[in-house]
Amino acid sequence: MDFFELNAFLTLSKTLHFAKTAEKVNLSPSALSRLITRMEEEAGCRFFERSNREAKLTEKGREFAAFAEKCLQEKEDIFTKLRSSGSAVTGTLKVYASVTACYSIMPPFLQKVAERLPDLHLNVQTGDPAQAVQAVKNGEADVAVAAIPETGLSGMDCIPVRRTPLVFAASTGGPYEKVSGSPQDIVSSVPLILPKTGLARERFDFWTESRNVKPQIAAETEGNEAIMALVQLGLGIGLVPHIVLTNGPYEKGFTCHAAGNALGSYEVGFIQKKQYTGSQSYKKMRMEIDKILHE
Template sequence: MNHKQLQYFLALADTLHFSRASERCFVSPPTLSRQIKQLEEEVGAALFLRDNRSVELTQHGKAFINYAQSTLANWRQFKSECVDDNKPLTGELSLFCSVTATYSFIYDLFSEFRQRYPAIELNLITGDPAHSIAEVASGKEDVAVAVKPRHLPQGIEYLPIGRSRLVFIGPTMDCPLKSTIDKHSQGAMPWQELSFIMPEHGVLKERIDRFCKHHHFTPKVYAHVSGHEAMVALASLGFGIACVPEIVIIQSPFKNQVQILQLRSEEIEIGLVTKTKRLYDPVVKALWSTAKGLFKL
């Protein structure tokens, strides 16, 4: 059993899809499958149930997640204690963020970090920002970009890197929804008559729920969607209005297909999150320090 196999196992346990897991690990699906099989032989039990259509964790596989995560965390901690200050910093670091964040924040951060620490291997994983803190808290990823919640979980550190207004958007294409929006553009919007594209969970959903409660209506939900970018896409097609950070609109390929509704909006703060104890790792500490110098809020 080696650390690469543990990383492959965690990637497959997270995605439950050989192609996506192999892409994340930068290996071919046959290589990933072979490594998982070798790991199962060494463990002495099946970790996954798999056929041509699906992959599922067995009970042994679910239990093995904690072992794999703690083993890799202990290994990184040990390596950090063996760092020679006279040699270039080496190691690897994983960062989880939305697609929008890669353009808005992470490109500049990785560019600066790469110049300072060229020997460090950087892994970027994209997904729904509502999962960011959970990805870090579970130990799956070292660092993540997250919208600042009202209360940070214990043991999580936060570093602000940006802000963005929250805006409601609707379609620009001719459709019944646009007709309703245009009809009330100069007056009170009939929120109870509009369909909403809602996030599945997270800080953004909490903000929208609070808005609806303040205006005394229950939203008519067309769909619950994972990810801000998908919310913009559905809004552009006239399925419903959506509330997203303005920075998502700026970076979206659908920015000309949506309109920002004339509505007073609030602001959210965006930052990096990591486990407090991970800041003792020189690699994570180096990224944190680079971000502090780059994003001075």
């Protein structure tokens, strides 16, 4: 067995899904299945109970996962030691952020990281902000930018950066540039473009259900950028955090319709696990990142 195989096995042990794991390790699902079978044959035991494309770890599979994780951590430690000079902080920090966050929240953070940790490698993944929490929970990201509920996030260290209200965005010059009435009147009469999931959608659904409002939903999509693209086409008004309209490419060409107190505001900031494990070099890196985040 080599390091690539151990990493593929460990990734599958966390996702328990062959197709998702295959995409992460750049293999086809069938190739991944053959790889796992070869590893099981070499070990002389079954690591997974398989059902279609999903998998469940056996007891021996859990034991081997602990070994694989320790082995990969020690590999990272020795490689870091060989590459580094002195006490430099090295390694790879995995960050998950939406495109909007890359325009607004991320720049000051990245600047500090570059200044203090010049040997650190950054792996930034962009995507739907509603998936940020899960990305950290699954280990796909060490740090993420996310909407922070008033009650916080269980098991997460939350560092608020900016408070933003939820608003409705319309295309300037489009059919919904000018709308009037209460938020209740607007959502029941104007086509809406909503996020499929996330804190904004939870707030919206709770409010409409509590007021017995029947919204006119034109489209549901993932990510604020997709919402804004459909808004620009004139399909309706989109529910987004106000920060989307004040940063990046959406500062011009769009009109903001306030939602009043109906949907409220929330904090946007960084999240990370309160506790983390890994190699000594990884822990050292995370301690330095923790200092930067809390400043």
